[in-house]
Amino acid sequence: MSKPHCALPAQQDDLRAQLRFSPDTGEIWLHEHRMLLVHAEAQASLRRELIDTLGMERAKGLLLRMGYASGLRDAELARPYSEQAQNDVEAFLVGPRLHALEGIVRVTPLKLEVDRGARHFHGEFLWENSWEGRWHRHQFGTHHEPVCWTQIGYACGYTSAFMGRPILYREVECVGQGDNRCRIVGQPIEAWADAAEWTRLLAPVSIAEQLIELQSEVTQLRSTLEQRSNLPAQMVGSSRSFQQACKLLQAAARGDIGVLLLGETGVGKELFARALHDMSVRREAPFVAVNCGAIPHELIESELFGVEKGAYTGAQASRAGRFERADGGTLFLDEIAELPLAAQAKLLRVLQEREVERLGSEHARKVDVRIVAATHAELAQRVKDGGFRSDLYYRLNAYQVPIPPLRERQEDISALAKNFLTKYAAIQGKKLRGFTDKAKRALLSHGWPGNIRELQNIVERGVILAPPGAWVEVEHLFMPSTGPHPPEYCPTRDGALGPGAGDPEQLLCEAVLGGGITLEQAEAMLIERAVDRARGNLSAAARLLGITRPQLAYRLKRLHEADATPAAAHP
Ligand SMILES: [Zn+2]
DSSP, X not given: OOOGGGSOHHHHHHHHHTEEEETTTTEEEETTEEEOOOOHHHHHHHHHHHHHHHOHHHHHHHHHHHHHHHHHHHHHHHHHHHHHSSSHHHHHTHHHHHHHHTTSOEEEEEEEEEETTTTEEEEXXXXXXXXXXXXXXXHXXXXXXXXXXXXXXXXXXXHHHHHTSXXXXXXXXXXXXXXXXXXXXXXXXXXXXXXXXXXXXXXXXXXXXXXXXXXXXXXXXXXXXXXXXXXXXXXXXXXXXXXXXXXXXXXXXXXXXXXXXXXXXXXOHHHHHHHHHHHSTTTTSOEEEEETTTSOHHHHHHHHHOBOTTSSTTOOSOBOOHHHHTTTSEEEEXXXXXXXXXXXXXXXXXXXHSEEEOBTOOOEEEOOOEEEEXXXXXXXXXXXXXXXXXXXXXXXXXXXXXXXXXXXXXXXHHHHHHHHHHHHHHHHTOOOOEEOHHHHHHHHHSOOTTHHHHHHHHHHHHHHHSOTTSEEOHHHHSOOXXXXXXXXXOBOTTSOBSOOOSOHHHHXXXXXXXXSSOHHHHHHHHHHHHHHHTTTXXXXXXXXXXXXXXXXXXXXXXXXXXXXXXXXXXO
């Protein structure tokens, strides 16, 4: 049996005769379609650039669609010829001939069943001199899968238009993946197991839209960064006391003086310290923060000043301290009042000599560090009591910046709360409409003993609990009470939180066992107590309960839902 592509030379000539060069008008025509004669090499560079800029997957989709469009056009072009054809096979073969005539690839049918009446198609073709496969291999080396994407797109477009139903082709061999030739198989889309992937590739995606989205994201991030070099975005506030503190900080940032930040827990001392660093000439160097109250006394010296291998049992490797790590930058010593006396003496020496000796080392290292210390304690009183060295105190206390508590910044609460809402809604990927008026009032009337940190945690909880698209209500912010008396946030004179109770655990057990409350209620109370004790900090509360933060968030949400729908009781 003779190969179909060798037959019908008259038709082949017919097609060729339809090709007209019209250099006078600057046009090339194939029948009534305008064509282009382009350099294969130029076309290959375009293909390469598409892959380089968009990535292999996107480029693949784009090239498939380009080929598909070309196949569709050729199906139109072929129609008058195929109408004159003796049978469906002959009619179909106009397409492969056009593909060859256009200089893309030589097509030889290996197996071809076409019956337009029965809507049946199955085709297998040999591709030789494949333009695309060769260039791909030339430019990118051997690929792990077939690469003649434009050509496959063409075959799909042409055959689908010819058959009036989606026909999908795949390359089973390809020179681009190291085979000696390309071979393709085409059949109706339903016959392919992985049709979905190809359908996806054939659907155009708006890269422009994605780019615009990314661009606006970059702009937003950039503005956040720019704000950082002035005052951090979180340092929101127009109240006089806050503005005064900011002015003091900005003035200090122009020089290199050591700064002592004073303020209650949660007022944002670390934020101030970081802002000072970011506004200073040291901003490119490291900012290192140490919470002196959070490090065990026996480890604080090695933490701050570093340690040489073997300095003490357990010192298995030499390690730089925070001073060395902050070299050239700023070292923030939070809760400085908690520093043990021995470490205070050593710190004073480092500040005087401007050099640090690691534990177990005789060798002093020069360090250039700006010290920002912070305390919520009355440091002067500590000095009087003998708990803090007076010489170190005077050294650290060169420039004081008192940071006001949140209750003295009433007019800033709304702006801060809104800021946190935006932040946590973004983190949770939740769209919220804002605070209800009642919630706003509750925020304003709260005492905020935990200051900004407490506000932050409460708003975070509100964002977790509020349903998507809804308003944040007062119940989302403050836990509804399940017990007879809600534990109030009321700071006592020594800063501790009330209410004072004898032995709540004992009482709880008695209440459950005596049938006074259910286990669910006990759990709710326990969670509530933990959240209160952690001053609204969910991570800390979760630690108290020995569960993870997501577990706690889940339980809070469940509790809240149970509270909101009392009718939906358990069976
Ligand atoms: Zn190929």
